[in-house]
Amino acid sequence: MQVVIVNSAQEVANLGARHCLNLITANPRAVLGLATGSTPVALYGELIELQAKGAISFEQCLSFNLDEYIGLDPRHPQSYRYFMNIQLFDHIDIDKNNTYVPDGMSDPQQSAIDYEKEIATAGGIDLQILGVGRNGHIGFNEPSSSLVSRTRIKTLTAGTIADNKRFFTVDEFQPSLAITMGIATILESKKILLLATGASKAKAVRDLVEGPLSASCPASALQMHNNTVVIIDREAASELAHSEYYQQVNLETEQLANNND
Numbered sequence: 001m002q003v004v005i006v007n008s009a010q011e012v013a014n015l016g017a018r019h020c021l022n023l024i025t026a027n028p029r030a031v032l033g034l035a036t037g038s039t040p041v042a043l044y045g046e047l048i049e050l051q052a053k054g055a056i057s058f059e060q061c062l063s064f065n066l067d068e069y070i071g072l073d074p075r076h077p078q079s080y081r082y083f084m085n086i087q088l089f090d091h092i093d094i095d096k097n098n099t100y101v102p103d104g105m106s107d108p109q110q111s112a113i114d115y116e117k118e119i120a121t122a123g124g125i126d127l128q129i130l131g132v133g134r135n136g137h138i139g140f141n142e143p144s145s146s147l148v149s150r151t152r153i154k155t156l157t158a159g160t161i162a163d164n165k166r167f168f169t170v171d172e173f174q175p176s177l178a179i180t181m182g183i184a185t186i187l188e189s190k191k192i193l194l195l196a197t198g199a200s201k202a203k204a205v206r207d208l209v210e211g212p213l214s215a216s217c218p219a220s221a222l223q224m225h226n227n228t229v230v231i232i233d234r235e236a237a238s239e240l241a242h243s244e245y246y247q248q249v250n251l252e253t254e255q256l257a258n259n260n261d
């Protein structure tokens with residue numbers, strides 16, 4: 001796991017976008033794994049700008065989102081399909097037929113099985129973008145999720161429902177169930193970028209980077225992945241015990257790369 005600590009949320013987005021740019025430049029047919037929530041919005045803004053400038057094209061890319069609420073129609077403003085259209089897909093040249101979000105409306109159990117097959121048919125995910133919940137969830141894999149789980153239905157914790165309440169209007173139906181890629185599904189991605197910003201994520205970041213591998217912090221499963229980059233701002237890094245070491249590693253890796261140029 002590489003841990004990169006930058007000064008601001010905007011720098012997190014810029015660096016995340018650079019990883020996407022490098023991947024798509026090397027492989028224009030890349031399969032992207034995408035997340036919703038507030039964390040990746042600035043990254044999506046950067047990708048939209050890069051595409052507007054002609055630096056990147058998503059024409060041949062495929063994408064798979066991590067999760068979707070059960071019981072929300074894709075046209076519902078709080079559905080993750082709607083979110084992705086508004087925040088990214090409507091503004092880039094990706095073919096929407098190549099953008100997959102789990103189907104939370106028809107038979108969710110069958111949708112979960114189908115989703116796994118669709119990811120496999122696409123050849124797997126090249127780059128998975130993740131946020132992290134305050135309780136350490138990735139996707140909607142809440143604490144106690146099996147570390148070998150696949151795409152399935154999950155019940156959201158009271159804390160996650162409370163955290164996401166801000167997206168719903170008062171009295172609006174807020175689902176308590178979701179379809180989410182499993183932890184094993186996520187770990188099969190060739191590369192993973194986890195982004196976190198702000199002090200509210202500091203404990204989750206500490207647990208995922210330095211805590212024990214445990215279903216109590218589902219994101220700690222990333223310790224088992226051999227190509228994960230954790231990009232965080234100083235506030236999200238504030239509870240890490242070894243930030244100086246992570247910075248030293250990055251500096252030395254950079255120096256090595258420069259010497260080899």
Ligand code: F6R
Nearest residue numbers: 035036037038039131132133139
């Ligand atoms: C969203 C998702 C969630 C979020 C997490 C953090 O698709 O899978 O795991 O990444 O809840 O959400 P924000 O970014 O809103 O703090």
